[in-house]
Amino acid sequence: MAPGESGFPFPPWHSPTPVPRPRALLSRERIVAVALAIVDAEGTEAVTMRRIAADLDTGAASLYAYVSGKDEVLSLAHDAVLANLRLPPGPDDDWRQLIRDWARATQQLYSAHQDLARLSFATIPTGTAGMDIAERLFAAMVRGGVPSSLAAQLLDRLALYIGADVFEGWLYGQRFRATDPADTRTTEERAQEFFVSLGAYFKQMPADRYPTVSAHVDDLMAGGGQERFEFGIELMIAGVDKLAGRLGEPPPEG
Amino acid sequence: MAPGESGFPFPPWHSPTPVPRPRALLSRERIVAVALAIVDAEGTEAVTMRRIAADLDTGAASLYAYVSGKDEVLSLAHDAVLANLRLPPGPDDDWRQLIRDWARATQQLYSAHQDLARLSFATIPTGTAGMDIAERLFAAMVRGGVPSSLAAQLLDRLALYIGADVFEGWLYGQRFRATDPADTRTTEERAQEFFVSLGAYFKQMPADRYPTVSAHVDDLMAGGGQERFEFGIELMIAGVDKLAGRLGEPPPEG
DNA sequence: CCCGATCGCGAACACTGTTCGTTCGACGAA
DNA sequence: TTCGTCGAACGAACAGTGTTCGCGATCGGG
Numbered sequence: 053m054a055p056g057e058s059g060f061p062f063p064p065w066h067s068p069t070p071v072p073r074p075r076a077l078l079s080r081e082r083i084v085a086v087a088l089a090i091v092d093a094e095g096t097e098a099v100t101m102r103r104i105a106a107d108l109d110t111g112a113a114s115l116y117a118y119v120s121g122k123d124e125v126l127s128l129a130h131d132a133v134l135a136n137l138r139l140p141p142g143p144d145d146d147w148r149q150l151i152r153d154w155a156r157a158t159q160q161l162y163s164a165h166q167d168l169a170r171l172s173f174a175t176i177p178t179g180t181a182g183m184d185i186a187e188r189l190f191a192a193m194v195r196g197g198v199p200s201s202l203a204a205q206l207l208d209r210l211a212l213y214i215g216a217d218v219f220e221g222w223l224y225g226q227r228f229r230a231t232d233p234a235d236t237r238t239t240e241e242r243a244q245e246f247f248v249s250l251g252a253y254f255k256q257m258p259a260d261r262y263p264t265v266s267a268h269v270d271d272l273m274a275g276g277g278q279e280r281f282e283f284g285i286e287l288m289i290a291g292v293d294k295l296a297g298r299l300g301e302p303p304p305e306g
Numbered sequence: 307m308a309p310g311e312s313g314f315p316f317p318p319w320h321s322p323t324p325v326p327r328p329r330a331l332l333s334r335e336r337i338v339a340v341a342l343a344i345v346d347a348e349g350t351e352a353v354t355m356r357r358i359a360a361d362l363d364t365g366a367a368s369l370y371a372y373v374s375g376k377d378e379v380l381s382l383a384h385d386a387v388l389a390n391l392r393l394p395p396g397p398d399d400d401w402r403q404l405i406r407d408w409a410r411a412t413q414q415l416y417s418a419h420q421d422l423a424r425l426s427f428a429t430i431p432t433g434t435a436g437m438d439i440a441e442r443l444f445a446a447m448v449r450g451g452v453p454s455s456l457a458a459q460l461l462d463r464l465a466l467y468i469g470a471d472v473f474e475g476w477l478y479g480q481r482f483r484a485t486d487p488a489d490t491r492t493t494e495e496r497a498q499e500f501f502v503s504l505g506a507y508f509k510q511m512p513a514d515r516y517p518t519v520s521a522h523v524d525d526l527m528a529g530g531g532q533e534r535f536e537f538g539i540e541l542m543i544a545g546v547d548k549l550a551g552r553l554g555e556p557p558p559e560g
Numbered sequence: 561c562c563c564g565a566t567c568g569c570g571a572a573c574a575c576t577g578t579t580c581g582t583t584c585g586a587c588g589a590a
Numbered sequence: 591t592t593c594g595t596c597g598a599a600c601g602a603a604c605a606g607t608g609t610t611c612g613c614g615a616t617c618g619g620g
Binding site: 173174176178183184186187190191194200201203204205206208209212213215216217219220223224227250253257261262263264265267268271272274275280283284286287288289290291292293294295 | 427428430432437438440441444445448454455457458459460462463466467469470471473474477478481504507511515516517518519521522525526528529534537538540541542543544545546547548549
């Protein structure tokens with residue numbers, strides 16, 4: 053048996069033959085996949101080049117052969133997630149409902165990836181998945197009688213709003229996550245208690261200086277994150293209805 | 307003249323009498339003021355504890371006697387800026403115009419401090435300045451016939467939207483800021499060129515797959531940041547009008 | 561005049577993103 | 591089979607980061 057074969061020890065003045073690394077270990081896709089796994093587990097702040105590299109059994113420097121830097125890794129991860137956005141096929145005869153479905157699907161998609169929505173700001177989707185959905189939304193609105201300039205601006209503002217809402221929701225979630233292991237309350241319970249005490253704080257404000265606020269604290273505190281999110285969507289849809297002069301509007305109920 | 311007096315040199319085997327440091331050099335306010343100056347000059351990413359300390363002629367460790375950490379410094383800076391929000395006094399007889407004035411004032415305030423709007427997310431103003439303005443906005447809407455629950459949610463969604471818009475605008479500004487000194491174009495020119503080429507990219511998309519997008523590229527690309535910001539405000543105001551069932555609505559023009 | 565409390569802060573720790581220069585393995589040519 | 595080349599891989603280092611520890615200097619009170 054010669055040195056180097058199956059476990060035979062080396063004399064100390066020899067360096068051991070290193071175990072051969074499998075080739076083609078790294079690639080853009082593998083790097084992005086690992087980064088996304090870290091995001092899903094711990095959020096975008098936990099993504100570091102060293103950690104990605106460690107998960108790939110290599111060193112941080114090796115990543116730079118495939119990727120220009122950390123920003124690009126996160127950007128690619130964001131693109132990869134957004135490419136998974138799917139809407140059920142449909143006749144799209146009701147643009148309002150289509151907008152609601154899209155908004156909710158986007159919200160859920162982002163929510164499933166911690167604070168990835170942070171990367172949605174100042175990002176314009178140009179991939180086929182995003183374009184397909186934009187075409188459906190845009191076409192449904194134009195077909196429904198919404199002026200194209202209004203439709204275009206609505207989509208722009210909604211995209212901004214959705215990303216912002218999910219990101220803010222994640223921030224709140226972080227604030228109320230458990231830090232003390234002895235605290236057995238859920239995140240929701242802690243959040244609820246915070247907002248209850250915040251309401252109490254508002255209630256004890258001088259009523260002569262803040263009469264309207266004092267009188268309507270319950271309205272200010274009403275609704276959880278999901279209600280507020282959907283209210284914003286309805287607000288913008290209704291705004292388009294109004295600004296479009298009620299063209300193609302379904303008959304009001306009641 | 308004895309060693310230590312006005313400039314008289316010390317023999318090298320003596321340590322010079324150190325210049326006495328003035329006491330009470332540091333305070334929460336001074337730390338926040340310096341941090342804010344750095345934010346205004348270079349943005350929130352440029353704020354580091356070492357840099358704040360250096361600007362105060364001290365070491366980073368000294369700051370921790372007054373402040374719990376970097377997050378608190380930035381949070382205090384955000385509070386300090388927001389406390390400067392002022393609205394001209396008025397009879398507030400037109401809640402829509404009051405909302406517009408508030409939105410624009412908030413936008414301008416944030417815009418004057420680089421990416422400070424980033425810190426607006428998941429932040430509820432509780433200081434007197436914020437409360438005073440909230441009371442005025444809220445009162446004007448209720449007085450104008452808007453249901454208080456609607457008014458409360460509108461303010462919440464608008465605050466989120468305004469912060470998100472300014473932050474996104476700053477991100478775009480960063481992307482298009484000059485990196486090559488030989489490039490004499492302004493940031494606006496670079497941004498314009500980017501969006502023109504983006505429009506060209508959309509225009510060359512297959513028209514059979516994206517008929518609506520292709521036909522309305524100019525609408526998608528229309529408007530700068532300010533137009534889009536104000537459209538969002540109008541969208542939400544109009545949305546409230548519609549959802550409130552046109553109570554207290556001024557007679558439509560035309 | 562001295563002594564204890566308070567304030568300030570240098571140095572260190574454990575990180576970060578990125579770059580440089582070297583090493584290593586595989587493969588085509590001789 | 592041997593050599594040379596070349597691209598991929600990566601250890602080490604650099605210049606930073608936030609935060610903590612414990613020493614030292616200064617000041618007010620006794």
